Amino acid sequence: MIRRLTGCVCFLHQDRTEVFKEFSVSQSGVLLCTDVAARGLHLPAVTWIIQFTPPTAAAEYVHRVGRTARIGGRGSSLLFLTPAETAFTTELANHNISLSEMKLEDILSSLMMDDTFKGRGRYHSQSSSKALEQETRERATVLQTEFENFVHSDAQSLQNAKKALQSFLRSYTTFPAPLKHIFHIKHLHLGHTAKSFGLRDAPQGLSAPGGAKSKKKGNQKNNQKRGGGAGKSSANREESLLRSEFSDGREGGKERKRRNKKKSGGEEEE
Structure with a gap:
């Protein structure tokens, strides 16, 4: 476990030269990062690459695991997949990348x-x-x-976990079309996904931490009195995504119909 390592634990989510240098000279350690470190970096003696989220293409998988086993060295890679995502192994096999399953x-x-x-x-x-x-x-x-x-030990860590879940769900909707049959928001069990972020709440309770929910309702009523707005706000779209297990992150059909009527000159009561 991370807490037992004698080296450093570093976080790299964008270009942080000092973080990269600190990790490079450590005798042992863990580097937590996004795909910013998936290519172009030479890190000596990396033994494991752990992929908590799947790559968006087979080429990206190759770039990620390429940080280990460099220049004749040996290394290992571990990719986490949910049962609904296991078809991605077939996609990798089509590019001559074979994996062995760990139960x-x-x-x-x-x-x-x-x-x-x-x-x-x-x-x-x-x-x-x-x-x-x-x-x-x-x-x-x-x-x-x-x-x-x-x-749940303090309000800040709970808020961070909720934001991380929302960010993950947004990113999950960005997989390219050829992989949508594998990575689609409809295939995610949102309750289990929330658990993986250490959250206890049901998905519909995640979008309004603190007193944000009542404030949003007040704003929505004011908008209706003024005649409404053109489309949902970004926050409301996130709320809809978390509320519905079958939402793919796009705006609902009624909203699209309303916009089409406005474009054609028709009117519709809010």
Whole structure:
């Protein structure tokens, strides 16, 4: 885990020369970054590339993993995919990129090695495979609860998690058309996605942290009294995206019809 590393933990989301230099000279460490570091950087002795979000193309995958195993060295890469995203492996295979699957159950079974994550202890994992599976799930729940407790420990970290989820959902709608059958917002389980950000709230409760919801309602009423506006605001579009599990981030059909009527000279009451 990151907290046990003896080196540095760096965050690189844009051109930060000092961060890059600090990581380059560290004996060990973790660099958390976006695709800004996917190409053009030579980092010595990188052993693992962890991809928490899928790339938008096979070429981008190659650029990402190319940060390890350089100049005759050896390295490994791990790509996280949801069950609905596993078809991306076929897309990579079409570009002669082969992956071997790591079962989630096998990864979670490592929690059996540390009693920090011990659950209720009602199951004897050595008695049957079913009992082992149940205890592993309980320990995973304990770990998830620790993540959630950390995120909800103060208002700022909770707000950051909500913003991160909203940013992730917006980015998920930008996958190119050839990959939309794999990466589509309709395929995301928003409740599970929220959990992955350490959030406990249902998706419909994420768009209005604090007192923003009542303020938005007041603004909407004022707009209606003035005759309304031309289209939804960016904040309202985010709210609609989080509220509907089947929304793809585009404006609703009624809004498009209203605009078409206005263009053709027709009128419609708000």
